[in-house]
Amino acid sequence: xxxxxxxxxxxxxxxxxxxxxxxxxxxxxxxxxxxxxxxxxxxxxxxxxxxxxxxxxxxxxxxxxxxxxxxxxxxxxxxxxxxxxxxxxxxxxxxxxxxxxxxxxxxxxxxxxxxxxxxxxxxxxxxxxxxxxxxxxxxxxxxxxxxxxxxxxxxxxxxxxxxxxxxxxxxxxxxxxxxxxxxxxxxxxxxxxxxxxxxxxxxxxxxxxxxxxxxxxxxxxxxxxxxxxxxxxxxxxxxxxxxxxxxxxxxxxxxxxxxxxxxxxxxxxxxxxxxx
Ligand SMILES: Nc1ncnc2c1ncn2[C@@H]1O[C@H](COP(=O)(O)OP(=O)(O)OP(=O)(O)O)[C@@H](O)[C@H]1O
Numbered sequence: 203x204x205x206x207x208x209x210x211x212x213x214x215x216x217x218x219x220x221x222x223x224x225x226x227x228x229x230x231x232x233x234x235x236x237x238x239x240x241x242x243x244x245x246x247x248x249x250x251x252x253x254x255x256x257x258x259x260x261x262x263x264x265x266x267x268x269x270x271x272x273x274x275x276x277x278x279x280x281x282x283x284x285x286x287x288x289x290x291x292x293x294x295x296x297x298x299x300x301x302x303x304x305x306x307x308x309x310x311x312x313x314x315x316x317x318x319x320x321x322x323x324x325x326x327x328x329x330x331x332x333x334x335x336x337x338x339x340x341x342x343x344x345x346x347x348x349x350x351x352x353x354x355x356x357x358x359x360x361x362x363x364x365x366x367x368x369x370x371x372x373x374x375x376x377x378x379x380x381x382x383x384x385x386x387x388x389x390x391x392x393x394x395x396x397x398x399x400x401x402x403x404x405x406x407x408x409x410x411x412x413x414x415x416x417x418x419x420x421x422x423x424x425x426x427x428x429x430x431x432x433x434x435x436x437x438x439x440x441x442x443x444x445x446x447x448x449x450x451x452x453x454x455x456x457x458x459x460x461x462x463x464x465x466x467x468x469x470x471x472x473x474x475x476x477x478x
Pocket of ligand 1: 216217219225243244245246247249250251252
């Protein structure tokens with residue numbers, strides 16, 4: 203079966219004001235349809251850089267990127283923009299909702315921008331289905347100012363899902379949420395994988411990572427299986443009259459737990475007409 207996504211030997215060197223630094227140094231990653239993968243790693247290890255390459259906001263220096271078997275390692279920006287809107291859904295730590303639009307209008311915007319004008323009836327049906335998928339169809343007419351952080355992020359997830367992407371890319375989507383709300387958001391994204399959508403979640407939170415099928419760690423520019431050492435009991439003190447047993451090295455991944463003019467009120471009849 204062809205993998206949804208296949209990265210092999212991906213490298214990326216970033217040249218800022220300081221000396222060039224190789225952030226990705228031979229990343230290999232395969233994700234199948236309906237599979238969920240968490241990526242952990244220290245701050246600055248390159249997780250967002252990797253996600254931006256996968257989401258075609260940038261290109262690797264070398265290596266191969268196959269999407270559904272097609273080589274898109276060197277794809278031109280025009281085609282990349284088309285692939286971004288057709289194939290990917292994005293969720294970020296910040297919600298990026300338009301304040302003067304309702305939840306439904308924010309979601310419907312993704313259909314307008316990505317696929318031209320769908321007939322109004324279809325637009326409405328797909329928007330409500332996406333809001334329903336994340337459990338907030340009853341909040342369709344609320345503007346962001348009237349929604350909690352978790353509800354706003356669920357609107358953002360609905361906006362990412364409404365075009366039925368093949369792959370959902372989430373960069374610390376729970377970073378601004380409390381634990382309980384974060385769990386809810388992770389669950390609605392994970393549920394999308396039951397319908398065949400792939401999911402790559404960048405997170406600092408082991409509990410969220412453990413809800414994914416695979417947990418990887420990005421360090422020294424490569425991806426490897428991550429080991430959750432949080433539950434590892436402390437080494438017992440050796441008995442004084444017994445020779446100390448050799449201590450086996452317990453790998454630590456350094457991410458052992460969480461680290462760290464609103465126009466609402468304005469008459470929106472025109473906008474309603476536009477997006478409904
Ligand atoms: N445009 C750029 N030019 C030069 N260096 C950059 C650029 N963007 C990011 N970096 C550096 O690349 C490294 C990786 O950044 P990146 O944002 O991918 O890390 P991260 O693992 O996502 O970090 P965090 O967990 O803090 O979000 C960091 O050291 C960052 O300072």
